[in-house]
Amino acid sequence: MVMGTRGVRVTRRISIASLLVPFVLALSLISVDSATALQTTYSTRTVGADRYATSALTALDAYPSGAPSAVIVSGAEANWPDGLPAASLAGVIGGPVLLTDPNQLTASTGLVLGQIVSTLSPDSPTVYIVGGTAAVSAEVEQAIVDLGYTVDRVAGDDRYATAVAVARKVASLGTYGSFDGGKMVFLASGKNFPDALAVGPIAHSNVNPVLLVGDTMSTGVTDLLDDDVIDIQQVVVLGGTAAVPAAHVTTVQGISNTVSSTTSAIEVTRIGGVDRYDTAVEIAKWVEKSTVLDGLGWTVDNVILVSGVTHHDAMVSAALGSVGHASESDGYPEVGPQNTVVLLQDSGNWLNSTTSNYLATKGSHLESVRAVGTNVSISDAALADAKTQITQSAVTVTATPGLGVSSVIFNFSQKIACTSSTSGADGAGGGLKANYKLNNTALSGHYITCATSGLSTTLYLGSALAANDVVSVEPLTSTGVADADGDGVSTVQTARSSFTVEGAKPTGGVAYIDSKNAYITFDRAVVPATSDFVITDADGNTNAVSSVTANLDNKGWALLTADNITADDIIKVNTHATVVGTVYPTWDKSEASIASAAITLSTYTTAAANVTAGTGDFKVTTKATGQYPGVLGETWTVQLIDGTSTTAVIVDHTDKTIVVQTPIAITSSRKTAEQLVAFLNADTTFNADFTADEVTAGSIDTVQSATALTGGQSVHKITVTMTEPMLNTTWSADGTPAVTIDATADKLTDTGTTDVSSVHDWFNGTMVVTVTVTEAAQELVKGTSLLQIATTAADIAGNTPTLVHSVTIS
Structure with missing residues (x-):
């Protein structure tokens, strides 16, 4: 980022501040007394x-x-x-969005610029x-030029074309942010x-352009989405079908982009609620949802509250939510990228119930709430209510130290x-070593890693934990573990947190009379000896x-026992010399058969x-969502x-x-190839199951x-479910299931048994x-294909099928 001379900036800042003072209302900072809530909320x-x-x-x-x-937009209604x-244009250039009067450069805008x-x-x-x-x-443009700037105007024939023009400008200046x-x-x-x-804030910090649609979708939008150079792979639709019709x-979803000879259809995610306030909450939930669950996976710490009735305050808050508050000079906590969401407030005096309920669920994991706009847009009562919802209580810690392991994870509230x-x-x-003890004794040779979320630490010990060991975290004081704002938690209010290592407990078991087999399950991973x-x-x-x-x-x-199990045998599990349960034998001499086989994912x-x-x-490519996906x-x-003289396509099923x-x-x-591809994709008989893409430009x-x-x-x-527990040593080689299209077709082999620990129970x-x-x-x-189990696949008692078992796959 190119900056000016620091000394000059100070002089200009003073003059700007003096000019802005008459226009600025007081900035209020409210904190919670530590006697009622131990972490300060802003x-x-x-x-x-x-x-x-x-x-x-x-x-x-x-x-x-x-x-x-900076980016300048009109502030007119x-x-x-x-x-x-x-917002995305401001994000890619690393600056704010400023409002101006349409006819003349507003004084405050020119000054802050x-x-x-x-x-x-x-x-x-x-x-x-x-x-x-x-x-x-x-x-206005000339006034900006007169201030010493070069002006680049980005516009289209209408609002939809302007949004496309902005998106293309963003692509020319940088690259779009990714999702999934x-x-x-x-x-x-x-x-x-x-x-x-x-x-x-998302469009700004992640540089994701916002495209606009009406009752119809403009060719400008579809051309941008179909641009192989820009290569858009993900579209997030905002609002329900009343806002963005299902046809859009x-x-x-029918658009595919080809890059380096790889064609991929655009994936669409819709985020919508029952109204604008609920949609904003659903967007916030998507922001913090794990990437595994198709979310952004960001950690949300702060909330910006703006009016959902007017537009101007929300427009200018994008950079504030993205870049945030760069220092704590006024006591307000630092706000960094990817940790702030925008929520909307209606015109009522009290906080909108949808917004309030979301804040209540976030509770102790939020640090601040900022209103942008006057108390007519966001009332003082609504702001106070929002703050009440995220007020945080004393820091508590939980841990479950494992037997025989040399590390402990501590989770903080x-x-x-x-x-x-x-x-x-x-x-x-x-991460201070002195905060952790084992059996009330100072540790040596240990170290602690901190999670990036700030919600957990992992203590690594020099040796494995034994039964009845006690690991502890010292009282949370100003010199010990503190909250995210650096506020110490008083020892008067928080006692030492101690956790005792427990032996594993059996959760189930079977034994087989007149055989030498039994099977025991535990509530955690264990490594027992035969003597246990x-x-x-x-x-x-x-x-x-x-x-x-x-x-x-x-x-x-x-x-595996030395002698056959009898009807009155009792199996005791003495894990690490601690009797933690009894497992009674169950009579079973039958062979295992297939209870069901169902395709759970394709x-x-x-x-x-x-x-x-x-x-x-x-x-020409088949569609994964059509009648002929995959190998079909x-x-x-x-x-x-x-x-x-005519162009046509015949699809013969x-x-x-x-x-x-x-x-x-x-x-x-x-x-041309481009024209023929457009014709094919517009034909409903073709486009239902296939898509066409240009490979080489030129005439046909x-x-x-x-x-x-x-x-x-x-x-x-x-997913194959057997009638009994199975002996894992036989679920391989000849015991591997075979899948057939019918009783005589060639068999297909199971390719998933190598990852036994994670896919088989x-x-x-x-x-x-x-x-x-x-x-x-x-x-x-x-309903037609069969799954078969070979006669070598034994149950836990060692019983093998006398005939090949098969079942129809559902």
């Missing part, structure tokens, strides 16, 4: 005499040390559409205007503003200040355990064929024939052929004989079989 308000002064103060708050550029896409964007650099810095001259006049591994944009209604405003989602230690160097806060299991009958006779075999990630253990690689058509080439697509062929007819002999009537001037679609593959995960007789199908004739058909 609330504040950013507000000026009008919307323009508010935008100026917000920019100063977000960029107290300056910014390389009628011009709100231009402000919706501005000079404060944060230095004109002392060798090159004149660029300031971006979003919207045409009807929104921000040429006079692909570049992402937002799609929102251009007929109203609340949904788009709620993603302002279907259109987006609130964020703690924590600097990790190493074997050679001490840490601070939650004691088997006695009513007369006190013992039956020695010869060996133990692990299953279920060491949570399940198969026992993933597909689509089949495709390149059509070489002279100068221009194109590709390989049953199809595609052919290109001369269509004299009986013969599995696609015949494309287009003018070839008549040169003047030829289509050569016929192509029937070409088979290839490369299709189907991968199915089948021997004790419950449940296994997960992964089958990869690469030939269409072998594709699985629910």
